[in-house]
Amino acid sequence: MGSNPDAAAAATAATEALLVRVPGLDYGVLDQLLGYALRRAQNALYLDFHRATAKAQVSPQRFAALVLVGRNPGMRQGVLAEAMGLHRSGALRLTDWLTDRGWVERRDDNTDARRWGLHLTPQGRRMLSSLERQVQAHDQALIDALGDQAPALRQALERLAEVATRHCL
Numbered sequence: 690m691g692s693n694p695d696a697a698a699a700a701t702a703a704t705e706a707l708l709v710r711v712p713g714l715d716y717g718v719l720d721q722l723l724g725y726a727l728r729r730a731q732n733a734l735y736l737d738f739h740r741a742t743a744k745a746q747v748s749p750q751r752f753a754a755l756v757l758v759g760r761n762p763g764m765r766q767g768v769l770a771e772a773m774g775l776h777r778s779g780a781l782r783l784t785d786w787l788t789d790r791g792w793v794e795r796r797d798d799n800t801d802a803r804r805w806g807l808h809l810t811p812q813g814r815r816m817l818s819s820l821e822r823q824v825q826a827h828d829q830a831l832i833d834a835l836g837d838q839a840p841a842l843r844q845a846l847e848r849l850a851e852v853a854t855r856h857c858l
Contacts, residue, residue, distance in 0.1 A: 734831070735748075735749060737827065737831075738752075738824070738827060741823050741824065741826070741827040742820060742823055742824065742827075745816065745819075745820060747820060750773065750783065751783065751786065751787065752820055752824060753773060754769060754773065754783050754784070754787060755787065755792060755793070755809075755813065755816070755817050755820065756817065756821070757769060757772055757773070758787070758793055758807045758808070758809055758813075759809045759813070759814065759817045762806070762807075762808050762809070763796075763806035763807070763808060764806060764807055765804060765805065765806060765807070766780050766781065766784050766795075766805065766807060767780070769783070769784065769807065784807060787813070790812075790816075791810055791812045791813070792809065792810060792812055792813030792816050792817075793807050793808065793809060793810065793813055794807075794808055794809075794810050795807060795808075796808055
């Protein structure tokens with residue numbers, strides 16, 4: 690799976706378009722919906738994240754997978770899928786993307802050759818280290834912009850995730 694700069698530019702433009710509030714347009718119930726506000730914020734954060742990591746063409750999902758593999762050497766692809774809330778086929782595509790770049794490798798388990806574990810390569814460790822610095826700087830800018838509200842927002846979002854998960858089950 691190669692990267693497509695034109696597709697990436699189109700996705701960025703589409704995300705930017707979602708952030709614009711059209712003057713004079715009545716948004717009706719949307720302005721009252723927490724989910725709509727979260728989605729707009731998510732779009733803005735995704736775009737900002739993309740700008741912070743543009744050279745590596747890493748999405749938040751790809752970054753999260755790289756962190757999880759780096760912190761949990763030997764984790765199975767199915768565990769990665771579970772940890773990220775992905776279908777197994779989504780984790781396969783994500784893992785393929787990371788392996789295609791030489792950042793992650795699949796190794797067989799010493800006790801069962803049918804089980805493959807995911808490991809960062811030396812190149813992957815270097816990339817993760819660089820990305821962590823970029824993403825932490827990006828996150829710190831968000832925290833600075835929110836000031837004293839940042840801890841409360843983080844706590845509220847964690848609580849919202851817990852509540853939403855219980856309602857979906």
